[in-house]
Amino acid sequence: KGIKDSLFDAIMIGLIFTITQTLVAFFIGPELVAVLGSSVSLISIVIINHFFRKPNGKLRGIFLSVVNYVILLVLVVLTRLVFNDVLNKYPFVITFDIGGHILKVDYLTTPGTLLLISSIIGAFIQGANFKTISMTLLETLDKIKWSSITIVSIVILAKVMGNTGMIISTAVLIATVSGKFYPIFSPLVGAIGTFITGSDTSSNILFGILQKETAKNLGFDTTWIASSNTSGATAGKMISPQSIAVASSAVGLQGLEKQIISTTLPICLVYSLILGMYVWIVSLLIV
Template identity: 45%
Template sequence: MLFKQNFTAIGDNLALSAIVALIPILYFFWAMAFKRMKGHVAGLTTLGVALVTAILAFKMPAGMAVMSATQGAVYGILPIGWIIITSVFLYKLTVKTGQFDIIRNSVLSITEDRRIQALLIAFSFGAFLEGAAGFGAPVAISAALLVGLGFNPLYAAGLCLIANTAPVAFGAIGIPITAVEGPTGIPAMEISKMVGRQLPFLSAFIPFYLIVIMAGFKKAMEILPAVLVSGVSFALTQYIASNFLGPELPDVLSALVSLFAMVIFLKFWQPKTIYRFPAEQEMAATVAVKTSTSPQHYTSGQVFRAWSPFLVLTGSISLWGIPTFKLALTGHYEGTNGILKAINSLGNALTFAPEVPFLNNKVINTDGTPIEAVYKLEILGSAGTAILLAAIVTKFIVAISWKNWMVTFGELLNELKYPILTIGSVVGFAYVTNAAGMSTTLAMALAKTGAVLFPFFSPILGWLGVFITGSDTSANLLFGNLQKITATSIGMDPVLAVAANSSGGVAGKMISPQSIAVACAAVGLAGKESNLFRFTIKHSIFLVVLVGIITFLQNTVLTWMIP
């Protein structure tokens, strides 16, 4: 049995079909924002609503719909769930062995101001991890670090999700940009240039916006010099790298420049008043007395050792992101290097791609081509395995026994059972909506907004894609060609439309069910996903509207910005 996607399944009418396709998304918004369901309950019930909609409204055979959900669930576990497990595990090892106390002290030696700590860790360090690894690692690790420093878990998760807006389009060594070259035929360098002429405006603004959310406008103005150093250094590097080097390095270079610029700047400038959270203000005097009578002094060697797990992590995920090495890890290397050939053999043995029963090549696109459906299991190639390698090395750095190492891992698996269930169910929901054609139906409806309005709605299409799929790469693959076709038909530059899909998508990351589940898992808020969703939704909408305005202006009065 074959299933041909029908984008006008309801009364042969695109508008009606789009309204019905919205039902699972609207249900999820209701479940999280109004009903405040626990994440795994909202995820499982949304998956159920998506299955019913796909089967009854879009006439997808029940067996195919269920199997597409299993395909998504497997992807939710590997690589996404695996990255979360290993990221939080590495953090837990540093806490259990007391090394995180030294890390906390070293950050406090740079600044005790909570606002600047957020800029250093949520914005700069999180962007570096996004550039090197992507998926859930940046939010998981940076949020856990902030919680360890004393941030409220909900605020730590929310701030890291919002800060992650700046680097997402160039995440994981530029994969969102390089991947969309295939379906659109537009050179990745051209898309990189255009995104690099949109996103830096957001990147320069995000640090200030973060502090306003955190402490209010007045407190943000108090540290304006630091905010400008953080945001402007990041934005300028992002523009230069994306326009002259390509899509692979903007995040890594921007993050490093921003991080080092901040650390150097803080040696010469500190805020006149130290900002602490309200609960800390009451303890400030006591803490000051305690600090002055029993100061903590650590040698540079102790500080280096404490940070070593995260330095090893940085090295391993950077290595895993190198394209040639990545090919070897997944068993696709065809070169002559002996070491890479040996890794390739191991990678080939640990890479599996079994067909999804009753689904593979059974769903037919409107152009008549069948859609491949496989369970993609790249065990060695997953960024989670790179993080596990860092955790193994950390075992020797922090001198924890294998028994306690394994006990910590077991405790963590028990803690994360519901978050992993949440991730599996929401990725399953994404796969069902894609296989049934519901995502494309929504995209085609947005594309009908016309020559005047489509440039504004073009980023919103990317935002919707990332909300559904949880990935800027997936959203670009899903809607990139549609953006190009629509733009060409209305006289809009297709490079601008495809770039807008990626730039708009970055604002959808913070409300994606996957990202919400990942952030809550990292900070110990399993079951509180609805609270985090309510925290981020308004910021997500505000930021995508900004990208829409930028794209509209670039299509009308700022056309000279298009490469």
């Protein structure tokens, strides 16, 4: 019954998300693909449920529940499109030269800053005062302190593995062994990247070039195989310790990370296998 009740919403969200992402990628660019895709999906399903099903609340209440996302979307558009050139220069970006390696810190436009700003503005719109916001922030920081240590440790591990070539070596081994069947395992490589780093973006950074070069050497369409890395990276979210640590803290399930991973691991593997078969079949048709 639960699946039946949620099936319509799942299909609609999937379709709207896919169509929006495709249109944004073609006509705007890659920066806002995920943000606009998810935001349009969220707003659309709220509208559909309000007008075509029995409304569960007033429009004002619905707006207040999603106002943080709306503000975040506006901030992303302003910082990435409207004022991008200005905000990518000093004093909004601090540059460090460490042993010949240039490190740029865009403290104002980094996702964490935008999330914090949108949350604070949204809280004021929802009626919270400064004291309530401050107390909530402190309680949240206390709640996620151990998860934060875990996340930082995982990021450090990912950096060490990436800089020492451990991740690349593992992926190259998979490509070498799989040969012409590599497209089947291509999404799995993306999933491994997200499993280690906790981020789809980081997975693409780690393995994107590898996927492209491997596809070129094996005679497969490079864009298709590189795209499969992104698709597979979404599967890795299910088993990423970093993501699970954040999610378990958010919903009060600290200490149950092992059980969560044991539940999501089979789903992740089946998802990756089905995706891999699809990628392989299509790759044979577009060679």
